[in-house]
Amino acid sequence: MTEAVADEKTVKDRWRYFFLIYIAFYFPEWLWRPPGTVDYVAIAIALAVFVPIFLSAHEKHLPKYTLHIAAYEFIAIALSPFSGLHGVFHIYACAQAGYQRPKSSATKIIIGLTLFYIAFNIVTGASTQDLFNAMFALVFGLITGFGCMSHADTLERERNLNRARVLERQRATLAERERIAHDLHDLLGHTLTMIAVKSELASKLMDKDLDRAKREVDEVAGSARDGLKEIRAAVYDMTVTTVEAEIELARQALDAAGISLTVDDDLPPLSPPLGKALGLTIREAVTNIVRHSKADSARIQLRPGGDELTLTISDNGVGNAGGSGSGAGLDGVRKRITALGGDMQLTSRDGTELSVSLPFADELPAGSEA
Numbered sequence: 001m002t003e004a005v006a007d008e009k010t011v012k013d014r015w016r017y018f019f020l021i022y023i024a025f026y027f028p029e030w031l032w033r034p035p036g037t038v039d040y041v042a043i044a045i046a047l048a049v050f051v052p053i054f055l056s057a058h059e060k061h062l063p064k065y066t067l068h069i070a071a072y073e074f075i076a077i078a079l080s081p082f083s084g085l086h087g088v089f090h091i092y093a094c095a096q097a098g099y100q101r102p103k104s105s106a107t108k109i110i111i112g113l114t115l116f117y118i119a120f121n122i123v124t125g126a127s128t129q130d131l132f133n134a135m136f137a138l139v140f141g142l143i144t145g146f147g148c149m150s151h152a153d154t155l156e157r158e159r160n161l162n163r164a165r166v167l168e169r170q171r172a173t174l175a176e177r178e179r180i181a182h183d184l185h186d187l188l189g190h191t192l193t194m195i196a197v198k199s200e201l202a203s204k205l206m207d208k209d210l211d212r213a214k215r216e217v218d219e220v221a222g223s224a225r226d227g228l229k230e231i232r233a234a235v236y237d238m239t240v241t242t243v244e245a246e247i248e249l250a251r252q253a254l255d256a257a258g259i260s261l262t263v264d265d266d267l268p269p270l271s272p273p274l275g276k277a278l279g280l281t282i283r284e285a286v287t288n289i290v291r292h293s294k295a296d297s298a299r300i301q302l303r304p305g306g307d308e309l310t311l312t313i314s315d316n317g318v319g320n321a322g323g324s325g326s327g328a329g330l331d332g333v334r335k336r337i338t339a340l341g342g343d344m345q346l347t348s349r350d351g352t353e354l355s356v357s358l359p360f361a362d363e364l365p366a367g368s369e370a
Contacts, residue, residue, distance in 0.1 A: 099152045193291055197290060288352075289352075293351070
């Protein structure tokens with residue numbers, strides 16, 4: 001149980017004890033109808049039964065507490081022959097009824113209690129004093145019952161609001177976990193692929209070109225350090241991904257894999273969200289080309305036109321046969337692009353082509369300021 005919930009429960013428990021004070025309304029009648037021994041015994045037994053039942057009603061709105069309501073009303077009837085305002089227990093019954101859910105059930109129970117109490121006083125031939133006491137109990141029973149019904153509505157709205165807040169926090173947590181998972185997939189996939197490719201190349205060059213092999217090993221170390229920095233930044237949402245940087249990394253990765261790269265771009269200024277989305281798209285596509293395509297050439301094209309910016313990444317490899325047509329990485333790319341109001345298309349014909357279109361008109365002002 002959290003500290004906040006425990007504090008709320010403590011407050012409710014204290015209020016429950018406070019509401020026992022209304023039992024005091026039972027005793028003023030003793031001023032003009034002095035009690036006898038039997039009256040003392042009757043109220044003592046009634047309180048011994050009533051107080052534990054009342055204190056056990058922790059969640060007043062639950063259906064099982066209709067038994068408590070019946071018990072309160074029975075106590076009111078049982079005390080009718082004795083000196084005292086027995087109708088106070090009828091008021092407690094109406095108050096408990098007001099917390100029943102659904103609201104229609106609370107209304108029916110309050111009306112039912114009222115009619116029953118009226119009928120009981122008529123059938124028993126109550127005296128004028130008893131009828132006056134009964135009228136007092138009936139009026140205040142209705143007022144208290146419907147007042148508690150209104151209070152129950154407020155409590156229900158607060159519960160629903162608290163549930164909504166909890167759900168919103170859970171959704172935010174899940175979204176953040178998903179973001180980190182996607183970013184880590186993109187970062188690790190690209191970095192580890194580059195390390196693997198360059199390590200293999202360095203191994204092949206050891207006996208042929210030692211100087212170049214050493215350069216490749218140095219680049220592997222540099223890639224590992226850069227990847228570690230990017231992973232740390234991604235966890236704290238500080239990753240800065242740009243199209244220019246990703247194109248340069250793509251050149252290095254494809255060159256190490258023996259794949260030539262052609263870049264056709266007329267790159268305008270981009271806002272950080274758009275630059276990150278396009279940069280991560282390039283990263284994922286190039287990673288898949290290196291891993292699966294068996295291609296010897298690839299092309300990256302960036303074409304701004306009117307209200308739209310189109311990024312196309314293609315290769316002349318084996319297409320989806322290598323498994324590059326699906327996966328968590330491409331799913332993550334699609335979600336990012338869709339979140340920005342764009343569209344992603346993947347086709348496999350004489351190689352693979354990944355095409356992304358994003359709304360661009362609204363980005364110009366932001367990009368120009370950057």
